[in-house]
Amino acid sequence: MNQLPTAINFRSNTRQVPPQMSAAVQKATAKFLGNRAALVDALGNDYWQVLRQAGHDIRLHAITHIAHYLEQAEQAVTRAGGQVHWARDAEEARRILLDIAARHRVKLAVKGKSMATEEIGLNHALQAAGIRVLETDLGEYIVQLKGVGPAHIVVPAFHLSKEEIAALFRDKLGVEAPAEAEKLTQIARMKLREEFLAAEMGISGGNFLVAETGTIVTVTNEGNGRMCTTVPPVHVAVVGIDKVVPDWESLTVLLKLLARSATGQKLSCYTQFISGPPRSAAETGPAEMHLILLDNGRTRILQTPECRETLLCIRCGACLNICPVYNHVGGYAYGYPISGPTGVIFASQILGPKIAGALPFASTLCGACNDICPVKIPITRILLHLRRRVVEGDETEPATAPASLRLGARVGALALGSTGLYRLGSRLLRRMQAPFVSVGWMERVPAPLNRWTMSRPFPAFAADFRQWWRGRHLKARHE
Amino acid sequence: MAIKAQLFITCLAEQFFPGVLKRMVGLLERLDVQVAFPEEQTCCGQPFFNSGYRSQARDLAVKWLKVFGRGDGFIVSPSGSCVDMVHHHFPELFPPGSPEHRRAVDVAARTFEFTQFLVHQLKITDVGARFSGRVTYHASCHLLRGLSAREEPKALLQAVQGLELVPLSGEETCCGFGGAFSVIYPEVSKAMMEAKVRAIESTGADVVAAGDAGCIMNIAGGLRRAGSSVRAMHLVEILAAGRGAS
Numbered sequence: 001m002n003q004l005p006t007a008i009n010f011r012s013n014t015r016q017v018p019p020q021m022s023a024a025v026q027k028a029t030a031k032f033l034g035n036r037a038a039l040v041d042a043l044g045n046d047y048w049q050v051l052r053q054a055g056h057d058i059r060l061h062a063i064t065h066i067a068h069y070l071e072q073a074e075q076a077v078t079r080a081g082g083q084v085h086w087a088r089d090a091e092e093a094r095r096i097l098l099d100i101a102a103r104h105r106v107k108l109a110v111k112g113k114s115m116a117t118e119e120i121g122l123n124h125a126l127q128a129a130g131i132r133v134l135e136t137d138l139g140e141y142i143v144q145l146k147g148v149g150p151a152h153i154v155v156p157a158f159h160l161s162k163e164e165i166a167a168l169f170r171d172k173l174g175v176e177a178p179a180e181a182e183k184l185t186q187i188a189r190m191k192l193r194e195e196f197l198a199a200e201m202g203i204s205g206g207n208f209l210v211a212e213t214g215t216i217v218t219v220t221n222e223g224n225g226r227m228c229t230t231v232p233p234v235h236v237a238v239v240g241i242d243k244v245v246p247d248w249e250s251l252t253v254l255l256k257l258l259a260r261s262a263t264g265q266k267l268s269c270y271t272q273f274i275s276g277p278p279r280s281a282a283e284t285g286p287a288e289m290h291l292i293l294l295d296n297g298r299t300r301i302l303q304t305p306e307c308r309e310t311l312l313c314i315r316c317g318a319c320l321n322i323c324p325v326y327n328h329v330g331g332y333a334y335g336y337p338i339s340g341p342t343g344v345i346f347a348s349q350i351l352g353p354k355i356a357g358a359l360p361f362a363s364t365l366c367g368a369c370n371d372i373c374p375v376k377i378p379i380t381r382i383l384l385h386l387r388r389r390v391v392e393g394d395e396t397e398p399a400t401a402p403a404s405l406r407l408g409a410r411v412g413a414l415a416l417g418s419t420g421l422y423r424l425g426s427r428l429l430r431r432m433q434a435p436f437v438s439v440g441w442m443e444r445v446p447a448p449l450n451r452w453t454m455s456r457p458f459p460a461f462a463a464d465f466r467q468w469w470r471g472r473h474l475k476a477r478h479e
Numbered sequence: 480m481a482i483k484a485q486l487f488i489t490c491l492a493e494q495f496f497p498g499v500l501k502r503m504v505g506l507l508e509r510l511d512v513q514v515a516f517p518e519e520q521t522c523c524g525q526p527f528f529n530s531g532y533r534s535q536a537r538d539l540a541v542k543w544l545k546v547f548g549r550g551d552g553f554i555v556s557p558s559g560s561c562v563d564m565v566h567h568h569f570p571e572l573f574p575p576g577s578p579e580h581r582r583a584v585d586v587a588a589r590t591f592e593f594t595q596f597l598v599h600q601l602k603i604t605d606v607g608a609r610f611s612g613r614v615t616y617h618a619s620c621h622l623l624r625g626l627s628a629r630e631e632p633k634a635l636l637q638a639v640q641g642l643e644l645v646p647l648s649g650e651e652t653c654c655g656f657g658g659a660f661s662v663i664y665p666e667v668s669k670a671m672m673e674a675k676v677r678a679i680e681s682t683g684a685d686v687v688a689a690g691d692a693g694c695i696m697n698i699a700g701g702l703r704r705a706g707s708s709v710r711a712m713h714l715v716e717i718l719a720a721g722r723g724a725s
Contacts, residue, residue: 361659365657
């Protein structure tokens, strides 16, 4: 996704999801969840819970003392010869990066997988400036060829079959492409190899930023990310300020949680630590290294105590994999590159309720995300607060829900709060429903409940417990 | 001295499944519980709370706490989600230290979902029920994850004479009800419900049991629309079966 959303209509997006999406997503998520469960079992659930709590505490500590750790990181990166830039918002981050690119007359930039650059719509900005930008993560490469964004934060093209990818390669790359994973990977590898050597700039994200040494940590499975950060003469990392962790000891806990939760691996194939550019002629690597620290609304999230744990996220994707809503609609319905439960709480706050007011409601509040989250983000509690922000407003935003809805809620609460009105309502509903009822069910009812009956009948109102209870007591008194 | 329990009947059970409530009274009385029904009760406010209407939820919680705070003994309800509301969200609605907060915490500690009340307060898993048939169990989200009742409902079902409990694939996956979600995003709700219905059908069970009226109206409706012969029942209906229930 290259352009940032202006309004997200989740319902209309869900209606455009191709019918094969859900099966493809479920097949992939089931595999990840199965691998994850086996590794959690191997550690033992008790120890897993200890790790989760530790992960939660470390992340919460880091974001609570974020200014301190960021300054520490900045000093360490600068000492190591890297250049640190602070970006207040997406626009500033894009401008900083474009300036660096202009200074180096960059014509081709290669990118490792990064959600932060998706968040700021970087590819679109680079292309607009006449710079060719190439995604090199295999999944990102595929979705970029297809002209879409990532469908999943960890595995962007996981919903596409080998056949679809082969057809895409034939169409876009003009090569013979059999529908075999190994052959397809080989084709991408050959294509990308030339580009790595030609690129003047490598762009990456960062899974973590270790404050004590200013180390950018990237966690990948293909090694293409490492090509981006080592081969071109300039490396720019775009890292959200929330990624900071105090030290290497805390990092080990988070690494133990991350790959297990994400792909069901003990550790991903490549865990890369970048601590500045080469310090001597004997060391190799990009001569220049830049770190862009991206705020883009994160400090605002920190200011709302009910929501700040949103920023604990380590982007493992486990909550997407377990979410029944995500499993049925896939990533695109969310209208934002970070999808699923963690995407909902993040995007709702980054974009604000005017653009993303539909997202907090895109959940049944089933709570499976809370239980699987490796850093124990109380996702549904945050969702509830964000719903409140939409309908009632809070300290940060006024209400954006239509006044008619809010009036309806007030009237509804008055009726439900009065025993007399509640009982009267029960009686009226039993009468009014008569034309619709057949053997205890209503197959079709008027709006808005017709949205229910489009997929199942609505049960007939049948309240008679209160009369039954009274009758029973009268009888008991007479006996 | 007999154990006392006030019934918290919940809106959905009252409106759509009054039979569940009557059977619950019968079962509790058979287990020597002295049952009371505070007639002033209405809604606990969960639909408002879950939709973000915090101030309406607070008003309804105040009323609910007044009604149930007057009585003594336990408060028992056949709904995981309504009890979860009382347990976990009522205290959040009031500033700590306020009289309402104290009352919310006190009343929450006495409020139990039906299966947890049986297993943990009455310490009973065999309620003496008889029910012949193959039964599969859908774990309602708020009962399972809100109240951590993973084992209680199944332990109770397993103890029922004549009942064969068959596992449901995706037992812990949401059925797609989600309260207002079902009408805000009806297409997604439908897809989730249909997946649940297919999983239930493939167990070969005669009955699917669950512990929340919301899931039951969703699943029962889905089964009906699919032309299935599987019946959706509340746990209470099965636990009260086979012995003098009204």
